[in-house]
Amino acid sequence: MTGPGPSLPRTREEPHDQTHDQTHDQTHDQEHALTPAPEARPAARAAAIEAVEVTRSYRFGDTTVDALRGVSFTVAEGEYTAIVGPSGSGKSTLMHLLGCLDRPTSGVLRVGGRDVATLSDAELAQLRNQEIGFVFQAFQLLPRSSAMDNVALPLLYRGVKAPERRELAAAALRSVNLGHRLTHRPTQMSGGEQQRVAIARALVGSPRILLADEPTGNLDTKNGAEVMRILEELNSERGVAVVLVTHDDEVAARARRQVRVRDGLIERDTAAGGGA
Numbered sequence: 001m002t003g004p005g006p007s008l009p010r011t012r013e014e015p016h017d018q019t020h021d022q023t024h025d026q027t028h029d030q031e032h033a034l035t036p037a038p039e040a041r042p043a044a045r046a047a048a049i050e051a052v053e054v055t056r057s058y059r060f061g062d063t064t065v066d067a068l069r070g071v072s073f074t075v076a077e078g079e080y081t082a083i084v085g086p087s088g089s090g091k092s093t094l095m096h097l098l099g100c101l102d103r104p105t106s107g108v109l110r111v112g113g114r115d116v117a118t119l120s121d122a123e124l125a126q127l128r129n130q131e132i133g134f135v136f137q138a139f140q141l142l143p144r145s146s147a148m149d150n151v152a153l154p155l156l157y158r159g160v161k162a163p164e165r166r167e168l169a170a171a172a173l174r175s176v177n178l179g180h181r182l183t184h185r186p187t188q189m190s191g192g193e194q195q196r197v198a199i200a201r202a203l204v205g206s207p208r209i210l211l212a213d214e215p216t217g218n219l220d221t222k223n224g225a226e227v228m229r230i231l232e233e234l235n236s237e238r239g240v241a242v243v244l245v246t247h248d249d250e251v252a253a254r255a256r257r258q259v260r261v262r263d264g265l266i267e268r269d270t271a272a273g274g275g276a
């Protein structure tokens with residue numbers, strides 16, 4: 001990816017905060033940890049998503065599964081976090097809540113400062129469309145639509161006119177090095193290419209937050225590394241807050257913050273003094 005920032009026009013109205021972005025230019029974690037710029041201190045950053053004692057229970061028949069049992073978790077603007085934990089521990093459930101794809105059973109969830117409990121389904125969908133990009137493990141692309149049309153879909157929901165949709169979708173695809181695959185359908189693309197289309201779709205609307213549930217889970221080492229590079233650049237160059245779920249220790253170790261989920265609870269969070 002060659003500098004996605006300048007090549008991808010922003011649809012967001014608010015001014016691009018120069019000072020904020022500069023704090024993310026520091027690529028050396030060590031240096032970052034020892035001599036943080038004032039803006040880079042977690043306390044100085046606004047919360048993009050805030051979950052307070054959130055639970056989620058799934059009921060079917062007489063059975064209830066308490067997938068999340070009281071989780072408090074804040075995603076700060078511009079942060080890069082890896083969520084790890086055993087299968088069935090509640091990682092995807094948490095991601096779906098953070099991504100406004102689902103609502104908590106109890107507790108408070110605020111996205112962009114708004115309590116999701118106060119929003120209608122339509123308002124929640126709109127908030128998701130504006131603030132959040134979601135990358136699913138299984139891509140979830142429309143098989144009969146071109147890469148361009150897949151990527152442009154969130155903009156269609158947002159009411160962006162066709163010519164601008166095409167322009168933004170093409171720019172997003174170029175930013176993930178798929179400028180040569182605009183008219184290909186997912187069935188005509190490799191797994192790594194499909195995952196990059198899914199990332200382009202997640203970032204086309206210039207979200208503040210990108211949530212990715214095992215984005216490298218279906219990819220080989222080389223394609224996985226390319227996807228990770230794209231996510232890291234989005235974070236460091238554009239200040240997008242990235243939260244990803246991974247089973248890969250190496251992928252998790254590259255994140256500034258690691259959160260471990262077990263049995264529906266956060267067992268360890270390096271941002272809360274849980275150790276780096």
Ligand SMILES: Nc1ncnc2c1ncn2[C@@H]1O[C@H](COP(=O)(O)OP(=O)(O)OP(=O)(O)O)[C@@H](O)[C@H]1O
Pocket residue numbers: 058059060065066067085086087088089090091092093094
């Ligand atoms: N729709 C559902 N109905 C009932 N139970 C569910 C549902 N979705 C998830 N669960 C249960 O909730 C628990 C947490 O599931 P979740 O998908 O969040 O786990 P996970 O940590 O993402 O696991 P994995 O690493 O395997 O993806 C599991 O016990 C699962 O069986």
Ligand SMILES: [Mg+2]
Pocket residue numbers: 091092093213
């Ligand atoms: Mg999962």
